[in-house]
Amino acid sequence: MDTKIKIGIIICDRYRKCAGGKCLRSMRNREGAFSHYTGQEVELVGYTTCDGCPGGNIEYAGDEMIKNGAQVIHLATGFLVGYPPCPYIDTFKDFLEKRYKIRVVLGTHPIPQKYLDMHTQLGTWEDPAWKPWLADTMTNAETRKAYD
Numbered sequence: 487m488d489t490k491i492k493i494g495i496i497i498c499d500r501y502r503k504c505a506g507g508k509c510l511r512s513m514r515n516r517e518g519a520f521s522h523y524t525g526q527e528v529e530l531v532g533y534t535t536c537d538g539c540p541g542g543n544i545e546y547a548g549d550e551m552i553k554n555g556a557q558v559i560h561l562a563t564g565f566l567v568g569y570p571p572c573p574y575i576d577t578f579k580d581f582l583e584k585r586y587k588i589r590v591v592l593g594t595h596p597i598p599q600k601y602l603d604m605h606t607q608l609g610t611w612e613d614p615a616w617k618p619w620l621a622d623t624m625t626n627a628e629t630r631k632a633y634d
């Protein structure tokens with residue numbers, strides 16, 4: 487039996503040129519949102535962008551990922567830390583979960599410290615609703631600095 491966890495990652499299109507360095511590193515190290523898989527094998531079965539606001543590719547990316555066996559879809563940390571954060575996070579999560587009956591995790595790699603500093607100044611994450619959304623990627627100061 488295949489015990490690997492198969493995951494797909496969707497990134498915010500603002501970061502479309504990103505080579506995925508932080509996501510792949512944290513997946514390998516089981517850091518940030520990938521700490522869910524500590525002690526388990528993980529296979530990346532899809533990686534794409536939302537295709538720009540308002541995220542037209544969310545509707546299609548899920549199909550391909552599911553065909554490749556995805557059990558979890560991560561909306562990358564860029565959704566949370568962008569200026570501003572993606573305004574559609576809730577809608578995308580809800581849509582993907584309801585359509586595919588799979589788990590959608592908010593975030594991938596740990597939040598870099600520089601983004602926490604800037605969003606603290608901006609007051610972006612003051613609403614308590616953000617707390618569960620950031621829970622997997624907030625990590626600790628040492629880890630955040632390592633992702634700057």
Ligand code: SF4
Pocket residue numbers: 497498499500536537538539540541565568571572573574
């Ligand atoms: S803000 Fe949201 S919809 Fe817009 S490009 Fe980023 S992830 Fe896509």
